Amino acid sequence: MNAIEVTDLHKIYGDDVHAVKGVSFTVKPGEIYGLIGPNGSGKTTTLRIIAGIVKPSRGTVKVYGLDPYRDFDKTRGLISYLPEEASTYPLLTGLEHLYFYARLYGGDVKSIVEYGVKITGLGDRLNEETIGYSHGMKRRLLLGIVLMRRPKIAILDEPTSGLDVHASVSIRRMIKQYVVETGASVLLSSHNMLEIEYLCDRVGLIFKGKIVAEGEPRKLIEEYDAANMEDVFTKIVREEG
Ligand SMILES: Nc1ncnc2c1ncn2[C@@H]1O[C@H](COP(=O)(O)OP(=O)(O)OP(=O)(O)O)[C@@H](O)[C@H]1O
Numbered sequence: 001m002n003a004i005e006v007t008d009l010h011k012i013y014g015d016d017v018h019a020v021k022g023v024s025f026t027v028k029p030g031e032i033y034g035l036i037g038p039n040g041s042g043k044t045t046t047l048r049i050i051a052g053i054v055k056p057s058r059g060t061v062k063v064y065g066l067d068p069y070r071d072f073d074k075t076r077g078l079i080s081y082l083p084e085e086a087s088t089y090p091l092l093t094g095l096e097h098l099y100f101y102a103r104l105y106g107g108d109v110k111s112i113v114e115y116g117v118k119i120t121g122l123g124d125r126l127n128e129e130t131i132g133y134s135h136g137m138k139r140r141l142l143l144g145i146v147l148m149r150r151p152k153i154a155i156l157d158e159p160t161s162g163l164d165v166h167a168s169v170s171i172r173r174m175i176k177q178y179v180v181e182t183g184a185s186v187l188l189s190s191h192n193m194l195e196i197e198y199l200c201d202r203v204g205l206i207f208k209g210k211i212v213a214e215g216e217p218r219k220l221i222e223e224y225d226a227a228n229m230e231d232v233f234t235k236i237v238r239e240e241g
Pocket of ligand 1: 013014017018019037038039040041042043044045046
């Protein structure tokens, strides 16, 4: 069974903002799938619908066979979602964050936190209030919070947005490590084509609410006779106008 199956998905905000116009794709268990596309092309809307927090206007989404919006209570244990704008509580330490969320998740709090400590890789810095964290450290903590409950599907909206090279590399390592250790699926959006090439098994390029190209990064580079994914992106967006 596919981890995620999206078929002819549409989202219209209000009367006339047609943000998603017939998107279809699948994500297999253990796969890292990337959504790329220009600003405002519908990536976040698609991710939010799959996370079950936005109602689609038309079309279907199945997460291990369940509808994430209608069966939210059943799917919320399967999916963790990291919004691009997620933030930390400045006066709580990193470790306090891990405990706070682990208690919300329920289950074996100690082992959830232990995994959180391991996957964030923040070591002793976890004992400091997050007000003193760099943007990269905050992002590692937030990603750790999302992954420590070991979701079968992690949905990550621009996980390295605004991070420097070093911080981006550590976030990518965390994502790869998580998938290798758990066999979970990751669906992410990104504007960083290097990241897409490094991380994603497959990628869908979404443009004006539609997927206009899809495939393995290496194959897309070949198909479009391009130097890299940035070149593929530019060529497709130019073609599509
Ligand atoms: N809650 C909302 N109400 C009305 N319009 C919205 C809402 N959310 C998104 N939109 C509009 O839907 C379109 C798609 O937005 P979305 O955020 O999904 O794109 P995106 O590809 O994630 O963009 P970015 O790369 O800038 O994050 C845009 O025109 C946006 O202004």
